[in-house]
Amino acid sequence: MRGIGQDNAAASADAYLAWWSLAGVDCVATDAPVNWLRPAPMAAPLAPLIKNESLPSAAPTDWAAFCSWLATDASQPERGWPGAPILPTGPLHAPLMVITDMPDLADIHAGTLLSERAGTLFDAMLRAIGLSRADLHVASLFLTRPPGGMVEAADLAAAADRMRAHVAIAAPRRLLLLGDRTGSALALNGSADGLRSFNHHGGIVPAVATIHPRLMLNRPAAKAECWRVLQCLIEERPK
Numbered sequence: 367m368r369g370i371g372q373d374n375a376a377a378s379a380d381a382y383l384a385w386w387s388l389a390g391v392d393c394v395a396t397d398a399p400v401n402w403l404r405p406a407p408m409a410a411p412l413a414p415l416i417k418n419e420s421l422p423s424a425a426p427t428d429w430a431a432f433c434s435w436l437a438t439d440a441s442q443p444e445r446g447w448p449g450a451p452i453l454p455t456g457p458l459h460a461p462l463m464v465i466t467d468m469p470d471l472a473d474i475h476a477g478t479l480l481s482e483r484a485g486t487l488f489d490a491m492l493r494a495i496g497l498s499r500a501d502l503h504v505a506s507l508f509l510t511r512p513p514g515g516m517v518e519a520a521d522l523a524a525a526a527d528r529m530r531a532h533v534a535i536a537a538p539r540r541l542l543l544l545g546d547r548t549g550s551a552l553a554l555n556g557s558a559d560g561l562r563s564f565n566h567h568g569g570i571v572p573a574v575a576t577i578h579p580r581l582m583l584n585r586p587a588a589k590a591e592c593w594r595v596l597q598c599l600i601e602e603r604p605k
Contacts (some may be wrong), residue, residue: 376490425531429458432535436509442520442528444510449474454532460503462599465529467547468508468515470580479504484579491579491592493599503536505529507551526551535569540599541573549575560598574598593604 433453436442444451454470455478464480472482474524480488494499507525508517517525529552533541541564543549544592552564552573564573576595 380418398481405580425528427531427535429535439473442509443517443524444512445509447512449510450477452477452479452506453509454503454505455479456499456501456503456537458503460500460536462497462540462542463503463505463533463536464542464544465548465552466504466506466578467551468506468517469511470492471511474511479506480579483583485577487582494593495596503534503538505532509549514595522551530566533564533566533571537568538571540549541571542599543573543575545578545581583604 374506384511406464426435452473456463466479469479470481470484472484476482478485489499492502493494507522507529540561542553561572563570563573569572574595575591582588582592
């Protein structure tokens with residue numbers, strides 16, 4: 367009987383130790399204390415993926431070099447869009463620099479900004495304030511038109527910063543911004559009445575924003591608002 371009891375006790379002890387071993391406790395003590403209530407360590411986070419994209423290069427400060435940079439630099443946001451770029455035109459230090467958002471489809475075909483019906487209305491706007499296209503420096507935030515005319519916020523911010531460098535080189539006496547998208551991208555400071563201050567990379571220039579001629583073609587009532595804005599340019603134009 368004693369042998370059977372000893373065998374049962376040994377089997378019970380083995381089963382007890384096996385249970386604790388399965389529970390993860392396979393020794394009575396260790397040299398260092400263990401906090402069994404601590405949470406399991408988290409896996410190290412994966413390193414973020416780095417996009418292999420070229421960063422926009424710095425804009426040149428010389429006008430000829432700047433135009434070449436616009437036309438050929440691979441970092442420009444328009445490089446993946448269809449159509450040839452429409453570069454800015456007109457003299458430096460012009461009495462007025464006109465900035466639109468992007469070429470219309472008609473502009474892409476004509477190879478010039480503000481063409482066809484919108485251009486005819488624009489020319490009439492200029493005559494009303496005693497100017498012609500030959501007097502102007504004309505440019506657009508984007509050199510060509512993306513599919514659907516939609517741009518990403520990052521591209522719009524890059525184009526706005528590029529335009530600030532452009533204005534610094536062109537050094538016009540005043541700015542006329544055409545369209546809500548242009549005015550929003552090139553955020554103006556000051557009151558909505560009269561000329562406002564536009565900050566560029568070389569200082570400040572008086573600026574005003576108005577409705578794009580393409581919209582006035584379908585909204586004749588907007589011409590009155592546009593004329594109110596243009597009158598600011600007449601009053602402020604140097605004699």
